Amino acid sequence: MSKPPPLQRTVQLAIHGQVQGVGYRWTLREQARHLGLRGWVRNRLDGTVEALASGETSAVEQLITWAEQGPPAARVSQVTVVERSAVDNDLPAFEQRPTV
Numbered sequence: 001m002s003k004p005p006p007l008q009r010t011v012q013l014a015i016h017g018q019v020q021g022v023g024y025r026w027t028l029r030e031q032a033r034h035l036g037l038r039g040w041v042r043n044r045l046d047g048t049v050e051a052l053a054s055g056e057t058s059a060v061e062q063l064i065t066w067a068e069q070g071p072p073a074a075r076v077s078q079v080t081v082v083e084r085s086a087v088d089n090d091l092p093a094f095e096q097r098p099t100v
Helices: 024-034 057-067
Strands: 008-018 038-043 049-056 075-084
Touching (some): 024 038, 024 049, 049 057, 057 075
Antiparallel strands (some): 038 049
């Protein structure tokens, strides 16, 4: 009997606090790649960081937990998580995108 495929999850994150200018995007990208996730991260003009992450549910949950702390210089006040439709096949390897 074969093992069922792992559950997949896609989420959009909005990270609030002191999260720009502290290496947040770069370290989130590296963490997501390490976890085998697909998607992207970018700064927003309102001072937040936004990310879309897709992959195995356990890996996405690990990224959310990491996002709540961020890199040492960050001061995260809130992480909003919104479930999205599974779009994993359409996403690139995890990348950093320009500010919008």
